[in-house]
Amino acid sequence: MAFGGGFLQRLREGLARTRAGFAERVDAILGGHGRIDEEVYEGLEEALIQADTGVATTMRIMDALRERVRTEHPRDAAGVKALLQQEILSVLKPVAKPLAVKPAGLTAMLIVGVNGAGKTTTVGKLAYRFRQAGKRVVVGAADTFRAAAIEQLQAWGERSGATVIAHQAGADPAAVAFDAAQAAIARDADVLLVDTAGRLQTRTNLMEELKKVHRVLKERLEGDLSEGLLVLDATTGQNGISQARLFGQAVPLTGIVLTKLDGTAKGGIVIAIAGELGLPVKLVGVGEGVDDLQDFDPDAFVRALFS
Amino acid sequence: MFSNLAEKLQSALGKLKGRGKLSEKDVEQALREVRLALLEADVNFRVVKDFLARVRERAVGQEVMQSLTPGQQVIKIVHEELTGLMGGSHARLGLTGRPPHVLMLVGLQGAGKTTSAAKLANALKRQGHRPLLVAADVYRPAAIRQLQVLGEQLGIPVFTLGERHDPVDIAQAGLSHAKTHGNDVVIIDTAGRLHIDDELMQEVERIAAAVEPKETLLVLDAMTGQEAVNVAERFNQQLELTGFILTKLDGDARGGAALSVRAVVGKPIKYVGMGEKVDALEPFHPERMASRILGMGDVLTLIEKAQAAMDAEAAEKLAAKLRSAEFTLEDFLEQLRQVRNMGPLDQVLGMIPGFSGAKQLQGLQVDEKQLKRIEAIIQSMTPEERSQPAIINGSRRRRIARGSGTSVQDVNRLLKQFEQTRVLFKQLGGGKGPRRRKGMLARLFGH
Numbered sequence: 001m002a003f004g005g006g007f008l009q010r011l012r013e014g015l016a017r018t019r020a021g022f023a024e025r026v027d028a029i030l031g032g033h034g035r036i037d038e039e040v041y042e043g044l045e046e047a048l049i050q051a052d053t054g055v056a057t058t059m060r061i062m063d064a065l066r067e068r069v070r071t072e073h074p075r076d077a078a079g080v081k082a083l084l085q086q087e088i089l090s091v092l093k094p095v096a097k098p099l100a101v102k103p104a105g106l107t108a109m110l111i112v113g114v115n116g117a118g119k120t121t122t123v124g125k126l127a128y129r130f131r132q133a134g135k136r137v138v139v140g141a142a143d144t145f146r147a148a149a150i151e152q153l154q155a156w157g158e159r160s161g162a163t164v165i166a167h168q169a170g171a172d173p174a175a176v177a178f179d180a181a182q183a184a185i186a187r188d189a190d191v192l193l194v195d196t197a198g199r200l201q202t203r204t205n206l207m208e209e210l211k212k213v214h215r216v217l218k219e220r221l222e223g224d225l226s227e228g229l230l231v232l233d234a235t236t237g238q239n240g241i242s243q244a245r246l247f248g249q250a251v252p253l254t255g256i257v258l259t260k261l262d263g264t265a266k267g268g269i270v271i272a273i274a275g276e277l278g279l280p281v282k283l284v285g286v287g288e289g290v291d292d293l294q295d296f297d298p299d300a301f302v303r304a305l306f307s
Numbered sequence: 308m309f310s311n312l313a314e315k316l317q318s319a320l321g322k323l324k325g326r327g328k329l330s331e332k333d334v335e336q337a338l339r340e341v342r343l344a345l346l347e348a349d350v351n352f353r354v355v356k357d358f359l360a361r362v363r364e365r366a367v368g369q370e371v372m373q374s375l376t377p378g379q380q381v382i383k384i385v386h387e388e389l390t391g392l393m394g395g396s397h398a399r400l401g402l403t404g405r406p407p408h409v410l411m412l413v414g415l416q417g418a419g420k421t422t423s424a425a426k427l428a429n430a431l432k433r434q435g436h437r438p439l440l441v442a443a444d445v446y447r448p449a450a451i452r453q454l455q456v457l458g459e460q461l462g463i464p465v466f467t468l469g470e471r472h473d474p475v476d477i478a479q480a481g482l483s484h485a486k487t488h489g490n491d492v493v494i495i496d497t498a499g500r501l502h503i504d505d506e507l508m509q510e511v512e513r514i515a516a517a518v519e520p521k522e523t524l525l526v527l528d529a530m531t532g533q534e535a536v537n538v539a540e541r542f543n544q545q546l547e548l549t550g551f552i553l554t555k556l557d558g559d560a561r562g563g564a565a566l567s568v569r570a571v572v573g574k575p576i577k578y579v580g581m582g583e584k585v586d587a588l589e590p591f592h593p594e595r596m597a598s599r600i601l602g603m604g605d606v607l608t609l610i611e612k613a614q615a616a617m618d619a620e621a622a623e624k625l626a627a628k629l630r631s632a633e634f635t636l637e638d639f640l641e642q643l644r645q646v647r648n649m650g651p652l653d654q655v656l657g658m659i660p661g662f663s664g665a666k667q668l669q670g671l672q673v674d675e676k677q678l679k680r681i682e683a684i685i686q687s688m689t690p691e692e693r694s695q696p697a698i699i700n701g702s703r704r705r706r707i708a709r710g711s712g713t714s715v716q717d718v719n720r721l722l723k724q725f726e727q728t729r730v731l732f733k734q735l736g737g738g739k740g741p742r743r744r745k746g747m748l749a750r751l752f753g754h
Contacts, residue, residue, distance in 0.1 A: 046352060052532035055346050115555060115583075116417025116528060124448075145583070147456035148449040155448030169456075200558035233417060237349030237532025239560045260416065263501045265534040288446075 036069060036080055044084060051268030051305060054238050057275040061087050085302050091271055092298035097255060097280040099295070100226045101191075106184055108192040108221050110177075110214060111257075112247055113231035115198030118259035118285060120149060122231050123195040124156030125285070125293040132291075135190035137162035140180025142173040142213055143197040153195055159290070163187070173197065173209065174216040181220040192221075201246035214251040229282065231257045234267035244273045255282035258296070262287045266305055315344030320385065323378035334366045334381060341385065349563030351536045354392070354570050362388050392566050393593035398550060398575035401521055406491035407439075409482060409518045412552070413511055413542060414526035416499030419554035419580055421450060423526050424496040425457035426580065426588035427552070431492050432463060439490035441481030442467040443474040443514065444498035454496055461585055464490070474498065478514045495520070502541035512545055522549045524577065527564055529556045535564035536571045543572045553591070554580035569593075634729050636693040640685045643678060683711035684721050696722055 041062060048058040061084070068083050101107050109126070113119045123139060130137045139162050143149040150166045157164035165180040177194050184192040196213060199206035218225045228251050232240055247253060258267050261284050270281050281296040319340030323333060338359055345355045365384045402408045410427065412420045421444065428438040440458050442465055444450035451467050458465035466481040478495050485493045497514065500507035515523060525542050527535060542548055551568055556579045569575060576591040685693065687710035692699050699707070699722065708715045 049346055050352050050533045052349075052534070055343055114530065114558070116419055118417055146453070147460075148453035151449035151452045152447070200555060202557075202559045233528070233530075235415065235528070235531050235534045235538070237530060237535075237560075237563065238347055239349070239530040239558070240532075242559050243530075260501075263415070263534070264503055264537055265532070269532065 036074070036077060040077060040080060041066065044080075048268065051266040052237050052240075052272070053268035054241070054272035057091075057272040060275060061091070061271075088271060088302050088305070089298055091274050092281070092301065095270075095274040095278060095280045096296050096298045097282055099282050100254065102226065106189060106192055106221070106224070107226045108181065108184070108194070108217070108224065109227040109229055110194045110196065110217060110225060110251065111229050111231060112196050112210060112251060112253075113198060114200055114233075114243055115146075117198065117231040117233045117236075118257075119143070119198060119231045120152050120156070120195055122229075122257050122259060122283075122285065122293065123153065123193050124160065125290055126193055127156060127162040127191075128160035128290045129293060130191045131160045131162055136187065137191045137193065138180055138184040138187065138189045139164045140177050140192065140194040141166035142176040142180070143195050144169055144171045144173050144176060145197040149195075149197065162193075163189075174212045177213045177217040178220050181217055185220075201243050201250075207246065207250045210247075210250050227255065227282075228253045229255055229257050230279070231259055232269070232273075234258050234261045234269075234284075235263065235265040236269050238269070238272070240269035241272055241276060244277050244279050248277070248279065253279060255280040257283045257285065257293075259285035261285060261304075262292070267301070268305070270301075315347070316341060316385070319344060320378075320382050323381050331367050334363070337381065338363055338366070345563065345566070348561030348566075349532045349535070351533055351563070351567035351571065354536070354567045357570075358388060358392060389566070390594045392570045393591075394569040394575040395593055397590055397592045398577050399590075400577060401549065402436075402492065404521070407482065407485040407493050408491065408522075409493045409495065409520040410522040410524065411478075411495045411497065411515060411518070411520040412524050412526050413497050413546065414499060415501065415528075415538060416447075418499065418526040418528045419552075420444075420499060420526045421453050421457070421496050422583075423552050423554060423578075423580060423588070424454065424494050425461060425463075426585055427578065428458075428463045428492075428494050429461050429585050430578075430588055431494075432461070436492045437490045438463055438492040438494055439481065439485045439488070440465045441478060441493060441495045443477045443481075443495050445470045445472065445474055445477070446498045450496075450498070457585065464488070474510060475513045475517050478518045482518050493518075502538045508541075508545050515546055520549075522577075523547065524550050524552050525568075526552045526554060527568065529553050529560040529562050529564060529579075530558070531564045536567050539568040539572045539574075543574065548572065548574050550575050550577040552576075552578045552580065552588075557581045557587070636685050636688065636696055636725060637690075639725055640682060640693075643681065680711070680713055680717065681721055684708075684713055684718055687711040696725065 044065070045058055045062050048061060049055065053061070064087050065080070065084055068087070069080060072083065074080050074083060111119050111123050120143065127137045127139050137160070139153060139157060141150045141153045141164055143153075144167060147169070150169060154164050154166065156162070163183065165176065165183050167176050167179070173196060180192060180194055183189075194213070194217060196210060197206075199210065201207065214225075214228070230244060230247050230253050232243065236243070244253070244256070256270060256273065256279055258270055258281060261267055267284075273279050274281065281298075283293055284296050284301070286292050286294060319337050323337050341362075342355055342359055345358070346352070350358075362381075362384055365388075366381045400410070412424050412427075414420050424440055428440050431438045440454055440463055442451040442454040444454075451470060455465045455467070466477075466484050468477045468480060474497065481495065482493055484490075495514065495518065497511055498507070500511065502508065523546050525539060525548050527539065531538070539548070539551070551574065553562070553564065553576050556562060576593075578588050579591050581587045581589055684707060687707045688699070692703060692707075699718075704715050704718050708718050711718075
């Protein structure tokens with residue numbers, strides 16, 4: 001047995017510190033030091049990595065921070081923190097974009113993501129949100145693979161008053177997407193939301209299936225697809241970059257919906273994705289309630305990182 | 308799975324492999340890269356720190372410096388520590404005592420509890436158990452229906468009271484149902500919940516208190532980041548977990564969570580989900596996983612065999628000769644014999660890091676006869692020829708070929724390969740060689 005009690009004990013104590021959260025850690029690092037020394041930088045670097053920001057992005061942000069500290073000479077550690085916030089904001093601000101909803105005509109959205117990211121729930125919440133705004137909503141249940149995914153979406157349809165277009169389990173998802181688009185056009189709907197089955201981005205055949213869904217849907221809409229949204233779980237680690245990259249290769253992505261931000265996960269992976277791919281962040285899910293899907297606010301996001 | 312982490316670790320450690328001697332600086336450099344690789348793989352920050360501290364302590368200590376192959380020794384240490392981090396050996400489900408045995412699956416939303424419950428039931432059914440699935444997720448729309456559909460597919464009964472009942476009641480009623488229907492295993496699928504949602508955490512605690520599960524398994528998504536350990540710790544505090552099921556490992560997730568949760572919570576990973584199909588659930592073997600991460604066939608066995616077969620002093624001398632380019636055909640022969648002492652060659656090759664990839668081994672015809680031929684050729688040389696291959700001219704070649712029962716071409720090939728190998732070692736000794744992917748043996752067999 002390679003691990004004695006001492007090691008695990010130490011580790012647990014260490015983690016008790018990490019649970020204190022990014023904010024306290026940053027404050028602890030900065031508060032204890034009047035002087036701005038290497039330890040301050042190391043601590044901030046640790047905190048960023050712990051928030052799932054990723055090594056590469058963290059290094060980039062830290063380099064920029066060091067440069068600014070050199071030129072701007074903040075008085076104390078608190079000044080360094082403010083600069084760090086600004087640095088993160090400068091990465092996130094350019095990618096904070098609202099959902100593209102057309103003032104008139106049909107706004108169509110395709111929702112994709114890995115298994116369990118929260119696609120169906122996001123579609124349900126979006127449907128509810130648009131219904132509340134008085135829009136006519138059609139939902140396509142193109143997740144024909146997971147057992148009872150269709151029923152799950154139908155339950156959301158009943159809740160929100162959206163029309164759910166579904167085939168049987170195991171049906172061709174592209175056909176469902178086609179029919180949903182057809183129905184949306186025929187009913188003169190304002191919003192079309194197409195849910196898809198969760199798939200790991202490395203499963204080539206499933207990604208091919210997704211390409212087909214997108215192709216068929218776009219053709220039926222005569223090229224007028226407003227959003228290709230990647231649903232991303234805020235607890236996701238560095239795999240999120242692979243998700244954004246590979247889903248983006250299969251279908252044109254217009255943005256990210258960051259779900260499950262109501263836990264203790266900070267969702268720092270979107271900073272990494274923003275830094276590496278520049279993919280916009282559109283919405284964040286902050287709770288289980290139907291109206292807990294909000295527009296992405298980078299200031300609030302960064303505040304939450306440090307709060 | 309783990310492929311990216313494996314590549315990164317291999318590249319970091321690969322630089323140590325061919326080295327005869329390691330300085331503290333060499334080890335530090337490699338460990339820095341190991342640190343980055345682990346962090347990029349989502350291994351928890353604290354775990355990385357402690358892990359590296361342990362490896363460093365051992366790597367710069369006596370253990371490595373006195374070994375014949377310090378580079379390999381460092382890799383061996385990393386391997387051992389990785390295995391330890393993931394829990395040593397495979398932990399089975401604890402299905403002892405009086406049935407029915409209750410297994411409860413808990414976790415965050417979207418981790419894969421319902422799918423894992425069905426997969427687990429299927430695996431247990433195949434082992435001859437009579438499982439009952441209990442659908443206790445009354446919150447997510449159609450979650451119960453999802454389990455029922457899966458149960459139907461697998462021919463496994465699913466118990467539920469519907470969405471309007473308290474999950475505690477459902478679990479209890481499920482257990483009594485199992486008792487009266489002769490089910491020896493009860494698998495309870497609970498609703499996904501946030502580890503910081505006090506109300507729901509208390510609910511799952513009440514379920515546990517009511518049915519006293521033998522196994523309380525936290526289902527964890529392999530793609531989870533630094534958060535994994537927080538989630539695991541919180542659930543463990545509330546429920547006293549018995550282990551983990553790690554899901555979605557069939558993607559390109561680097562699986563750092565796998566390395567972290569065991570170390571932090573002290574509970575083993577018991578199963579891993581490897582795909583969407585109902586039979587894609589595998590028992591978790593830490594030592595095999597560690598080998599896979601490092602891209603090793605079974606380097607531990609190899610090192611042990613090498614230690615048994617080689618005379619330490621002789622190996623030291625050889626290493627010195629390699630570095631100083633005084634490597635002769637005599638030494639070459641000696642090394643070949645030592646390698647042969649270790650066992651059948653194809654097996655030995657399979658254990659060498661870099662050779663473990665099946666692709667590289669395919670088409671690599673390991674011919675024992677060829678080895679014998681090489682031995683014969685070298686033995687047909689005079690001692691002078693062995694130490695100074697340059698003097699071997701055409702007529703000497705013909706004589707050697709006749710003497711060893713081979714052809715002049717065979718002799719030529721051997722001499723050429725020997726020369727290449729020598730040049731390579733010389734470069735390595737100077738620290739500026741090409742990246743050494745294939746060792747002497749690979750060159751010998753023309754790959």
